[in-house]
Amino acid sequence: MSRFAASSQGVVTSPHYLATAAGKAVLEAGGNAIEAALAVGSALCVVYPHMNSLGGDSFWLLSDGAGNLTGLDGAGPAGLRYSREFYAGQGISAMPVRGPHAANTVAGLVAVWGAAHAASQQRWGGKFSWPELLDRARAYAEEGFACSASQGEFLAQKWSELGDFAGLAEHYAPGGHPPPSGSNFQQPHLAASLRLLQRDGADSFYRGELGRRIAHGLAQAGSLLGTDDLAGFHCKEVTPITVPYRNGLAANMPPPTQGVASLLILGILNRFDLSRYDHRSADYVHLVVEATKAAFRLRDRHVADPDRIPVPVAELLASAHLDRLASELDLSRATPWGPGVGPADTVWFGVMDARGRAVSAIQSLYHEYGSGIVAGDTGILWQNRGASFSLHPEHVNTLEPGKRPFHTLNPAMYLEHGRPRLVYGTMGGDGQPQTQAAVATRALDYALPLSEVLDSPRWLLGRTWGNASVSLKLESRFAPEVFDELARRGHEVERVEDYAQMMGHAGVIRATGNGHMEAAADPRSDGSAAGI
Template sequence: MNSEIEPNTLPLYARSALGVVTTPNALASRVGADILGQGGNAIEAAIAIAAAIAVVYPHMNSIGGDAFWLVADEAGSVRGLAGAGQAGAAYSPQYYADAGMSALPERGGLAAVTVAGAVGSWGAAYDMSREAWGGRLEWAALLEPARRYAETGFPVSRSHAVTLAERAEALRNLPGFAEVFLAPGGLPGEGDIFRQPALALTLAELQREGSDAFYRGALAGRLAKGLRAAGSLLGADDLADYRPCWVDPLRLAYGDGELINLPPPTQGVASLMLLGLLERSGVADMDPEGDAYVHHAIEATKLAFALRDRYVGDPLFVDVPLADLLDAAHLDRLALHIDPDRAVDSPVSPGPGDTVWFGVVDAQGRSVSMIQSIYHEFGCGVVVGDTGVVWNNRGCSFSLSPGHANELAPGKRPFHTLNPALYVENGRVRLVYGTMGGDGQPQTQAAILTRALNFGYAPDEAVAAPRWLYGRTWGETTAGVRLERRFAPEVMAGLQRRGHRDVSWVPRHAGIMGHAGMIRIGRHADGLDLEAGADPRSDGAAYGATDHSATEES
């Protein structure tokens, strides 16, 4: 993911009054735009995208993962939906201590610690669409593009091929992995047709039985059996106990409006704090691609992450002082700790993560900002039984330290880096945005939000502009600063002069910077003006509902 990526040549900008989508995979973008073109609403398009991208971008997400939503109607009312699975009843810190482990494993059956919540969230969102938005498209129709791609195949994307080549040796001996992902004649390459017949059958079953079948019934039984056979402690009762939940989003004043994000167990509070600190540091008066701007963003990240790591866990188990963390006076005081001329050492060492973010706005101005994830690339690496489902390894983000906010406990949801975002002005959504990238998510959100809102970048320009990353990449033990080579040399010099350690260049379009996206909603007397931008670092595209390409068979 740190190699040079040639910017993709797919449409990275779309403009339409009838609805737009942006995702990190062009096939999934086409699916969403087609649903909008059929008269579907933003939730219906998001479900179809979520199912399709779980098939065509399997290294980044799966129906065996989790999902988080922000859903806004045309009047600006916003609801959050947490599709986060809980730890199995048999899991505890003592279990790993007895097994001689000091940390949770990242791969294999014992890394399958938590229930997968994504499919349940699709069902909850579908019910809302029908009940509150008058959704008319059938559930089975929304999953049909995904099932068809699984059955008949699709061209392997660049990111899929590169990631598989990097991870194949570490994953090939895990249950079911080689049979599904490794071709008999060698690794599938970019453009090769990739089929997942077992997953197609599972999706067909979900089409017939509904989302509940993933957790209760025959399919759930096969999932539980397959998980146990792979060495997981998850059982049928754990699946049956799962429920997605609607939540009140977090809000923070910014500029002339409000930032909106999700509450714990996500890191949404950190994303809000980071932007709040940047505003108080005078980011609007800085060069948006200069060294002062990047320095302040890194220092704000350190402050926000230190508090995140101290407090954020499952609010059903720990008290997270959200009001105190987002209090204006607290942020005022915290911003004073940022020295414009000097970097501070930080014990925080943020690490990597992989997922997908996508956004949808329909013809009525209703919007969805959504993230779906299996955590690490290919999750825990286990394909569950005969279902074709790759299971997540989100549970490895739990702590085994007694008293830690994110300490593993039966039935507890782990800390999630996932946090989709919105920005509202005058009570209505103006920007829909987000990114993949683990601990890079708050940093990239800050980059694209400030560039679009404070500096007038178009959505595609804000997403494409050079980015930085403070943290660890795969295999590293200490945090450094990475700069895409499109920054001027003076930016690196300015950061080094301020005392930033381990500052290095990465390629001009680096995959470790995440795959972001943004939609801007303009409202005029004669209707909506919707603009969407996709990330050149991804395999994605932005499409409008009227685009002919969005309705063509791939």
């Protein structure tokens, strides 16, 4: 398994080597970037079940390499029978994180896959059928695969929250305990659901036999999501949002994702000459962290479902506004900081094909193992994305029936003259915009080798999965004087282990010119990169 690859014919990177292999096989057979990404994404739902599932949400950025950029939005809305009044009637004052009433939003991932496959066929001359692209995933579920260390470890860590859910224990802890690393892990019920998807198409997840079985299984577990909620959902094709950065444009997804926060950070940093600072220095970390605080304050005030709440994206990313935000940064003192969004378990993956077409994709269950609810005999684990709603009526992300929740998920690209030069992303809740900033600046401003871009020590401001503190966490590979200087400037500094899981599982693809491209996978993950 290699974490770095280069090619002129196509590259792929993902956080699990088996998924990378699935995408590579499609590229080798002449498939395009969308087709390879569908093979990767479907495989990840099988081999990385603690991080993503058919029962989760997804967002994709698609670039045709000739100036056309499209976003696919798979943010599932709250069920029509879920309201603040319902939770109040149950004596619940805060959104539940686990259990049947955390399984309260539609899963949008499969709809994104369906829309992506249609785009491949209609616009990119796709050659692979829908069933063919899901075949490797179905085989992994049916025949089994070597369980990753993180799959069992995360279940063991969260067993007190998840062990009482009979469906989860049956499917993900056979024998009553989390599977050991390296053991052959089979998912026959999920394999059967994938066979139905292959036979009937993506639409069947929402309006077919599989959808009816999902709704029945969720109802048996106590969720109020119904067949009408599933049947009413369709993937949205949206226009990505952009902000100038250096010689090109940074691109991301619009609300309800936090893509605007990722772009705010880069827009602020574009007002500074980063070459003045070493990328492992206190000056560099302080600057990016302070830009992050400014971006997060605006994100938390404004970002919600734009179908319900107007989100002033254009005003937030306007040049004059970014100038003002940059001018207000104090380069010598840390501004106060409080709680952020918190945990998220997610997978990001990217593909670029021989024609320079690219996919930046992300899919998630929100917390590890999501709600803990498996939809009956389908083997499909359901997300708990609705936990990001608020039950306070005045909150921008207050729960309403049919409303989409705020989303941490945001896949990224950087383009010059309309062509993708950098395709990147990560998992990690509040950590996503921060790690994206580290990847983009180290790849573009410092022109580091991709392996060094991902290997270099990282930081995290605030909470993420596995840690509830709001401190500024730095991997211990930063020099001692960096810790001392950041503390002197007023940061609440916390030292964490090298290659800490909380820093996210990032990936990156860079087009270097003349048709050459390279890809890298994060050493903090089980991932790999491959070239054709």
